[in-house]
């Protein structure tokens with residue numbers, strides 16, 4: 001049997017798994033997935049948890065039965081990866097050997113790098129922090145709310161990858177609009193000010209002018225203030241303080257922290273200076289060809305988006321199929337920013353752009369249809385346990401979006 005071991009059952013890991021399953025048995029592939037969580041967490045729905053619209057149980061599903069229908073699932077923290085020995089070591093000391101290893105461990109969110117966060121900060125990034133933010137919002141009685149990102153760090157081993165100052169600003173915009181809708185519902189909007197800040201020169205630095213224009217119009221309409229080139233220094237009880245000495249008053253500070261590569265990747269000396277696994281354009285580790293790295297934990301994933309993790313997962317599965325059988329098409333990986341930003345009140349903005357990678361697609365589509373698509377996508381993914389909508393859905397969407405462009 002050929003041993004494929006996938007570390008991480010998130011967007012990237014589940015995609016690789018689902019794409020290998022149809023041919024694994026025939027080609028004698030033994031699939032093992034390792035994750036420290038028993039559940040898949042749909043992070044793009046955490047803002048809805050933070051607004052009290054959903055509970056954690058609505059944005060998770062158990063991965064064990066899904067994996068065990070076709071392979072082995074091990075629920076454990078991965079402590080070490082030994083690429084010379086071709087093994088990974090689990091927390092109880094068990095060694096799991098691989099022929100091909102897929103790193104899909106996501107990124108570490110470095111909350112500790114923001115002094116004052118543990119006392120005064122909130123976030124939507126985890127299944128612990130999102131419900132806690134909802135509690136804080138319920139106790140909020142008006143005042144200043146500040147939402148922003150800490151700067152991102154990237155290593156230097158893949159210099160052709162675009163350099164961004166923020167890892168992923170979609171959740172910042174999303175929370176701002178959703179908080180706006182939430183405060184209106186509670187009759188507190190008049191008594192509150194919403195401020196967003198970005199470490200970048202322009203908010204949403206990873207998209208083009210058309211999206212900036214649309215986003216700018218909506219932030220103005222919704223009276224959401226935007227400040228750019230702001231590097232957070234620390235948080236205090238009543239303000240956010242920046243490295244340039246300026247500050248914004250804040251009764252509630254909601255932050256997306258800096259992203260770093262997964263701890264185990266850095267500790268196993270498989271990461272670049274920022275801990276992200278460096279790979280070639282086909283997501284093969286630069287130093288170890290039998291290791292692939294995809295998703296938020298890979299140096300080539302910029303920005304840190306689930307859509308990119310999924311597309312990379314499909315590519316890696318197709319490469320493995322070709323490698324093991326000599327047959328099959330290689331999945332076309334064309335990077336693009338594709339996300340649907342929930343704006344509350346059953347409205348959303350669909351953003352699709354590839355200008356960051358040299359393309360000329362740059363679409364922002366606002367309305368109830370975008371909101372419906374987000375709901376349909378989330379429901380599909382949860383119902384089909386981490387499977388993405390079929391290619392035909394993507395092709396229909398392409399036709400629809402081309403009409404809008």
Ligand SMILES: Cc1cc2nc3c(=O)[nH]c(=O)nc-3n(C[C@H](O)[C@H](O)[C@H](O)COP(=O)(O)OP(=O)(O)OC[C@H]3O[C@@H](n4cnc5c(N)ncnc54)[C@H](O)[C@@H]3O)c2cc1C
Nearest residue numbers: 008010011012036043044077078105106295296305306307
């Ligand atoms: C609030 C929020 C909103 C977002 N909205 C969008 C959106 O609208 N669209 C979009 O495309 N993207 C969005 N994203 C980004 C998206 O969620 C991530 O890009 C995506 O989850 C990355 O997938 P991944 O497979 O790399 O990692 P993850 O999904 O993070 O999965 C990694 C897995 O590895 C496991 N793991 C980590 N370390 C270990 C270890 N040492 N041992 C064992 N297991 C381990 C974790 O438990 C986890 O299950 C959002 C992110 C956030 C935080």
